[in-house]
Amino acid sequence: MGIRFQNSYAEQLAGFFAAWQGDAAPAPALVMLNHGLADELGLDADFLASPEGRALLTGGTAPAGAVPLAMAYAGHQFGGFSPQLGDGRALLLGEIISPQGARYDLHLKGSGRTPFSRGGDGKAVLGPVLREYLMGEAMQALGIPTTRALAALTTGETIIRDGARPGAVLARVAASHIRVGTFQFFAARGEADKLRQLADYAIARHDPALKADYLGFLAAVVARQAKLVAQWMQVGFIHGVMNTDNMVISGETIDYGPCAFLDGYGPDVVFSSIDSHGRYAYGNQPVIAQWNLARLAECLLGLIDEDTDRAIAKATEVVNGFMPQYQTAWLAGMRRKFGLAGEDAADLALAEDILAVMHAQRVDFTLFFRHLAKAAAGDDAPLRALFSDPAPLVRWLAGWRARLEPDAAPGMNQTNPAYIPRNHLVEAALDAAVAQKDMAPFQTLLDVLGDPFTERAGLEAYTQPAPESFGPFQTFCGT
Secondary structure, eight states, rough: OOOOBBBBHHHHHHSEEOOOOOOOOOOEEEEEEOOOHHHHHHOOOOHSHHHHHHHTTTTSOOTTTTTOOOHHHHHHTTTEESSSSOOOOOEEEEEOOOTTEEEEEEEEEEEOOTTTOTTTTEEEHHHHHHHHHHHHHHHHTOOOOOOEEEEEEEEEEEEESSSSEEEEEEEEEESSOOBHHHHHHHHHOHHHHHHHHHHHHHHHHHHHHHOHHHHHHHHHHHHHHHHHHHHHHHHHOOOOOGGGGGGGGTBBBBOHHHHOOOOOOTTTTOOOTTTTTTTTTTGHHHHHHHHHHHHHEEEEEEEEOOHHHHHHHHHHHHHHHHHHHHHHHHHHHHHHHTTTOOOOOHHHHHHHHHHHHHHHTTTTTHHHHHHHHHHTTTTTTTHTTSSSOHHHHHHHHHHHHHOOOOTTTHHHHHSSOOOOHHHHHHHHHHHOOOOOOSOHHHHHHHHHHHHHTOOTOOOOOOOOGOOGGGOOOOOOOOO
């Protein structure tokens, strides 16, 4: 059984893409297949694993009923505007309607050059493909909106990326791949009709109750991003490359290239090798999200109101609403993480006070909250052991206990993960998969991260930060 595709993007948005076909992979081989996601989408896993399925998932064949295409978009990359980016090594194969009636894009990364490649080879390699697979599934298990990997495949090619690497393709699924940069592409060209067409399509797909309400659409995107970034911050996730072409209007996490998770807490933490000025540091993420949304608002001004001054005033009010919504979502999540009873005006200060101490002492973010649950149950010792100087913690605990909900520990442990994709564990699993052709460490880590809140005997090593021998860590844009 093949895949029944729909093609609303291709059918309704002529001029927004280049119809294209991926390169035929010489020897496509399935490395990972997401059986759970395939079931959710109503797809036949046996077909996906077949020669026909592997050829489809690497982009080399255009399946019946599909209209493969490379999407056009622009974007601000580290603050500088590029008027034409687009899918330089990716294809939208088509759309799948799940058994529940939800529409999803099936999108390939690494399937070959397109008209938007800008001199690149259009390929991806196995390590970054597996990294995105792992991170997307980890975020899904944490309850954070995300694109997800349906499959990771090798192509049988050797690709040059800092040496010879096995070529690979990631088949991923998202509610859509419409980006802030998609709007910017047409706004930069002054194509008002296409902007309206794109906005109408996006509204019909994601916010159908808002037909022709472009200000309401902007507000809906703002609300989704405020909630999403708050969730990132609550688990210590650092996206690493929050360009406007990496922000989708569906409110999902997308493009995991240089992402990482905190070990020691700090707003200034940066892992991405290309973020030399810390633009996308952990603590900057809410500010950057609002900046990106302001760029979306600029694109929509002509649709919001014919009078430019009125349009600016209306859009500014909506974009300025991002921070209050973010703060509300963040504080609500932090109250759950701290196990607090109800709401109190002093809760923000309570959270910020201990975060400042954690920053000063580089306390492990994930372990702090897991051990805080133990303190809620009466055992402070593991928590105190995280601090080189526990005196500020001890002072803070008195105020925290005054706000603590009775029997808070079980609920805290369902909010605060025991297992996150620890950077050293991710690197070890990827190294084993690529250099040693051993998928066992990757599969084990994937299984552990699939149930992040339930601490299990024998998995203690997966709760610990990197040893000092791991050294400073950097991530790279690989996919």
